[in-house]
Amino acid sequence: MNHDDVLGDRVIMASGACLAGGVRVGHGCYLGQSCTVRQRLTIGERSLIGMGAVVISDVEPGSVMVGNPARFLRKNSP
Numbered sequence: 001m002n003h004d005d006v007l008g009d010r011v012i013m014a015s016g017a018c019l020a021g022g023v024r025v026g027h028g029c030y031l032g033q034s035c036t037v038r039q040r041l042t043i044g045e046r047s048l049i050g051m052g053a054v055v056i057s058d059v060e061p062g063s064v065m066v067g068n069p070a071r072f073l074r075k076n077s078p
Helices: none
Strands: 064-066 071-075
Touching: none
Parallel strands: none
Antiparallel strands: 064 071
8 A cells, every 4th residue: 555545444455456645445345466556546335356457547336347457347246
């Protein structure tokens, strides 16, 4: 994690997950191993960021994002 990041409740960050500065992660998110999130982005609540994904834009709540650059795969079921 870097400066000025904000994590909601029940956020899980696997080993090697990297957040640049000013990132906001919503409640109940899962950030997979070795994923990277660019500065000043928002990860919507209940989202899942896949292993090794590189997030370069905001993520809508309840999204599953995978790849480099990260792309929408499907909605995360509750």
